[in-house]
Amino acid sequence: MENFDMTLIDWSRGQFALTAMYHWIFVPLTLGLTFIIAIMETIYVRTGDEKWKKMTKFWATLFGINFAIGVATGIILEFEFGTNWSNYSWFVGDIFGAPLAIEGIMAFFMESTFIAIMFFGWNKVSKKFHLTSTWLVAIGANISALWILVANAWMQDPVGMVFNPDTARNEMVSFWSVLFSPTAINKFLHTVTSGYVLSAVFVIGVASWFLLKKKDVVFAKQSILVASVFGLISALFLVWTGDGSARQIAKVQPMKFAAMEALWEGRTNAPLVAIGFLEKPAPPKTEGQYQEKEFAFKIEIPNMLSFLAFLDPNAYIPGVKDLVNGYTDPNTGQKVLSYSEKIALGKEAILTLKQYKEAVTAGNAEEAAALKAKFEDANWRDNTFRYFGYGYYSEDTKHGLLPSIPLSFYSFHLMVILSGHFLALFVVMLIFSLKNRLEKMKWLLYVGIWSIPLVYIASQAGWILAEMGRQPWVIQDLMPTLAAVSKIDAGSVQITFWLFAITFTTLLIAEIKIMLTQIKKGITGGH
Amino acid sequence: MFESLSLLALQQYWWVIVSILASLLVFLFFVQGGQTLIYTLGKTEMERKMLVNSLGRKWEFTFTTLVTFGGAFFASFPLFYSTSFGGAYWVWMLILFAFVIQAVAYEYRTKPNNFLGQRTFEWFLIINGALGTILVGAAVSTFFTGSAFSVNKLNLTNIFGEGSTTISAWEGPAHGLEAALNIQNLSLGLAIFFLARILALLYFMNDIDDENIFARSKKQLLINTVPFLVFFLLFVGLLLTKDGFAVIPEQGVDPLLWKVKMEPFKYLHNLLQMPLVLIIFLIGVVFVLWAIIGTLIGKCKHGIWAGGLGTVLTVFSVFLVAGFNNTAYYPSTYDLNSSLTIMNSSSSKFTLTAMSYVSLLVPFVLAYIFHAWKSINNKKIDAREMEEETHTY
Numbered sequence: 001m002e003n004f005d006m007t008l009i010d011w012s013r014g015q016f017a018l019t020a021m022y023h024w025i026f027v028p029l030t031l032g033l034t035f036i037i038a039i040m041e042t043i044y045v046r047t048g049d050e051k052w053k054k055m056t057k058f059w060a061t062l063f064g065i066n067f068a069i070g071v072a073t074g075i076i077l078e079f080e081f082g083t084n085w086s087n088y089s090w091f092v093g094d095i096f097g098a099p100l101a102i103e104g105i106m107a108f109f110m111e112s113t114f115i116a117i118m119f120f121g122w123n124k125v126s127k128k129f130h131l132t133s134t135w136l137v138a139i140g141a142n143i144s145a146l147w148i149l150v151a152n153a154w155m156q157d158p159v160g161m162v163f164n165p166d167t168a169r170n171e172m173v174s175f176w177s178v179l180f181s182p183t184a185i186n187k188f189l190h191t192v193t194s195g196y197v198l199s200a201v202f203v204i205g206v207a208s209w210f211l212l213k214k215k216d217v218v219f220a221k222q223s224i225l226v227a228s229v230f231g232l233i234s235a236l237f238l239v240w241t242g243d244g245s246a247r248q249i250a251k252v253q254p255m256k257f258a259a260m261e262a263l264w265e266g267r268t269n270a271p272l273v274a275i276g277f278l279e280k281p282a283p284p285k286t287e288g289q290y291q292e293k294e295f296a297f298k299i300e301i302p303n304m305l306s307f308l309a310f311l312d313p314n315a316y317i318p319g320v321k322d323l324v325n326g327y328t329d330p331n332t333g334q335k336v337l338s339y340s341e342k343i344a345l346g347k348e349a350i351l352t353l354k355q356y357k358e359a360v361t362a363g364n365a366e367e368a369a370a371l372k373a374k375f376e377d378a379n380w381r382d383n384t385f386r387y388f389g390y391g392y393y394s395e396d397t398k399h400g401l402l403p404s405i406p407l408s409f410y411s412f413h414l415m416v417i418l419s420g421h422f423l424a425l426f427v428v429m430l431i432f433s434l435k436n437r438l439e440k441m442k443w444l445l446y447v448g449i450w451s452i453p454l455v456y457i458a459s460q461a462g463w464i465l466a467e468m469g470r471q472p473w474v475i476q477d478l479m480p481t482l483a484a485v486s487k488i489d490a491g492s493v494q495i496t497f498w499l500f501a502i503t504f505t506t507l508l509i510a511e512i513k514i515m516l517t518q519i520k521k522g523i524t525g526g527h
Numbered sequence: 528m529f530e531s532l533s534l535l536a537l538q539q540y541w542w543v544i545v546s547i548l549a550s551l552l553v554f555l556f557f558v559q560g561g562q563t564l565i566y567t568l569g570k571t572e573m574e575r576k577m578l579v580n581s582l583g584r585k586w587e588f589t590f591t592t593l594v595t596f597g598g599a600f601f602a603s604f605p606l607f608y609s610t611s612f613g614g615a616y617w618v619w620m621l622i623l624f625a626f627v628i629q630a631v632a633y634e635y636r637t638k639p640n641n642f643l644g645q646r647t648f649e650w651f652l653i654i655n656g657a658l659g660t661i662l663v664g665a666a667v668s669t670f671f672t673g674s675a676f677s678v679n680k681l682n683l684t685n686i687f688g689e690g691s692t693t694i695s696a697w698e699g700p701a702h703g704l705e706a707a708l709n710i711q712n713l714s715l716g717l718a719i720f721f722l723a724r725i726l727a728l729l730y731f732m733n734d735i736d737d738e739n740i741f742a743r744s745k746k747q748l749l750i751n752t753v754p755f756l757v758f759f760l761l762f763v764g765l766l767l768t769k770d771g772f773a774v775i776p777e778q779g780v781d782p783l784l785w786k787v788k789m790e791p792f793k794y795l796h797n798l799l800q801m802p803l804v805l806i807i808f809l810i811g812v813v814f815v816l817w818a819i820i821g822t823l824i825g826k827c828k829h830g831i832w833a834g835g836l837g838t839v840l841t842v843f844s845v846f847l848v849a850g851f852n853n854t855a856y857y858p859s860t861y862d863l864n865s866s867l868t869i870m871n872s873s874s875s876k877f878t879l880t881a882m883s884y885v886s887l888l889v890p891f892v893l894a895y896i897f898h899a900w901k902s903i904n905n906k907k908i909d910a911r912e913m914e915e916e917t918h919t920y
């Protein structure tokens with residue numbers, strides 16, 4: 001590891017995490033609120049009832065405030081792949097760049113064009129054109145999410161490419177494999193539906209406050225009705241896609257799966273930890289060893305983890321230790337390599353590339369052809385090259401191949417538990433909404449308001465699991481963060497980290513203050 | 528359709544697309560130019576409101592074009608993305624910072640309880656306008672002046688402590704800020720800055736129905752044209768007389784391995800050897816001058832169209848000079864053979880082909896943008912609209 005500047009890597013990771021997490025504060029609301037606004041405007045156009053128009057405009061104002069800061073935090077992310085992860089940009093730019101460009105061409109222009117009509121077109125275009133524009137903003141935002149999530153899914157489950165030793169990078173061979181990989185589909189559906197749930201909770205929370213204040217009561221009740229129906233459908237879909245995502249993780253990212261359940265020892269009939277607390281770890285036996293944390297307390301559902309992962313209660317789930325030390329699946333007899341073996345194969349792959357490049361430079365055509373043949377051999381690619389990224393580690397540093405187990409475990413469980421809460425919230429809100437008894441249920445309205453911070457926590461927890469659970473990989477098994485980073489001094493990254501931390505925090509405070517003021521004004525308070 | 532094209536043809540096609548996006552971006556910088564003029568042209572609160580709202584209905588196009596430009600460059604020439612962005616770190620970070628603060632400024636400027644106050648958000652717009660244009664201009668100028676960097680793909684294999692594993696490395700501590708010390712880079716940065724202000728003035732004269740703003744814009748047009756011409760001519764003069772970075776094609780050798788060497792008057796040669804590009808360049812310059820002169824001496828209010836078209840043509844031709852005719856478009860002064868060419872820095876044939884199909888969407892995008900804007904932009908902005916409109920900045 002002596003040639004890796006770990007301070008630089010940590011600060012670069014920190015900067016990316018900072019910008020991604022800030023961006024993700026604003027994006028989910030954009031994804032879902034547009035649909036809620038579009039539904040309300042559709043009711044307005046169909047019924048001609050002015051109060052639905054006022055309602056549409058009220059939520060659209062909040063949308064606009066949120067959208068602006070979402071745009072501000074988003075531009076950084078696109079360029080950070082180049083500024084901070086330059087090796088990554090070259091190593092997989094042939095695949096990763098395409099979705100980003102398509103996102104710009106297909107989605108961003110659609111959003112920015114029709115948002116203008118949504119805000120400025122009320123008195124200038126026909127009702128139907130305006131309504132179409134609002135729907136197109138919603139669709140544009142979600143298409144944008146599609147492409148960036150396809151890109152993200154590809155990092156977690158790289159498919160549809162081969163490595164070209166001449167250019168020293170991975171090159172796309174199947175666009176459709178990238179777009180329609182099961183990981184991409186699950187990730188897209190799960191992530192956007194989480195945005196819909198967040199938006200529904202946001203609308204319910206704000207409307208609950210109106211009801212408690214006895215302000216714009218009719219508006220608030222109708223908003224809750226629309227949001228709880230939208231939220232309930234989304235939450236059911238969220239559970240379904242979450243299930244699909246977990247199964248996909250078990251298949252392609254077994255370490256992330258073990259980490260999110262804090263499963264140290266593999267077993268058949270593995271139980272699912274419903275609730276658990278990890279105890280303080282014992283000090284590592286040797287410097288750099290991973291720290292094992294056992295449960296201080298846990299409630300388990302028998303066989304559930306095996307069933308969740310493979311739809312089979314008897315299925316074997318490898319634990320963290322099995323994945324590090326290698327194991328044989330007792331059910332299938334399939335042997336899985338240890339990290340030490342993968343490191344050796346990764347080094348072999350890297351050295352083969354080095355020898356090939358040197359042979360080409362030296363003009364040694366025969367040796368170059370022999371080495372190149374390895375890269376063209378599917379067997380060698382599947383059994384040696386696929387561990388390329390492990391080659392950057394050694395026996396002494398292989399603990400760096402583990403993600404943070406507590407962070408993965410807690411973020412996963414927090415997300416799941418809170419999702420259950422939101423599902424229940426939508427059901428209860430819908431029932432009392434239909435019975436027209438919301439105003440009397442003060443406790444429920446308070447729960448509605450307090451669910452707003454909870455849904456943001458759940459949403460962030462989901463991303464923390466997705467991104468921290470896959471560490472150290474920027475591209476699963478092929479490139480770790482330490483080989484992806486740009487060659488800049490850590491001091492520069494520290495400065496930009498704080499520059500953006502201060503800027504985003506300041507803008508977040510501004511956004512919240514503006515948002516709260518607009519909410520207090522209410523539906524009749526104008527813009 | 529695109530499958531039948533050669534890799535070189537696809538690389539050229541994508542260089543054309545990137546050049547078009549860059550030229551549209553410079554035209555759309557009128558938003559940035561306009562932001563630097565809000566206090567110069569707007570003497571009352573209502574005048575500033577009209578100016579900001581006039582720009583506020585366009586700023587997202589500039590922003591989106593910048594993002595798409597970045598995405599398209601990444602998809603088509605990823606080695607540029609990794610080399611320039613990872614190397615000239617500070618230049619790009621400052622550009623990004625300037626755009627971050629712009630994105631919230633319009634929406635939050637006049638919202639009650641906005642924490643920072645209206646003036647702060649207006650200064651965000653001014654900082655974006657000045658920093659964004661000057662730095663992008665200086666960064667683009669390095670396409671001709673070069674930067675000190677090295678590219679070695681073998682670095683990826685340095686797993687036993689032989690050195691850094693990073694392929695592209697900037698060979699200087701300033702990480703891009705050194706570009707500001709070069710007179711040619713500075714002259715293009717300032718030329719773009721004043722051009723953006725000129726375009727903004729032409730735009731305001733066309734878009735805002737207010738006598739005072741019109742009169743002040745006309746006066747400012749002359750004031751900004753003089754420095755624009757000085758810096759633009761300085762840049763062009765330096766460009767056409769300097770040595771350029773020429774790629775030497777070798778029959779039977781992989782273009783990835785072609786060498787780069789200095790050639791006297793390379794960029795002048797490029798213009799002369801590509802007469803169509805020269806014609807586009809000259810027409811572009813004439814259109815810009817025509818827009819300015821026509822507005823100054825006549826009563827023309829629509830100079831933005833000729834000025835905009837001229838800008839697009841000029842910038843487009845400058846990008847073709849940078850990348851075509853066996854020229855290294857992102858040259859390295861540290862190691863000539865590390866220079867980036869459209870041949871050695873592009874995506875694979877498969878990706879360029881797939882992306883080329885996506886590029887067919889662009890005319891549809893332009894068509895709906897045109898239609899949408901026509902339907903809400905058929906009337907000039909005036910004080911009355913600012914008072915009646917429910918959503919203003």
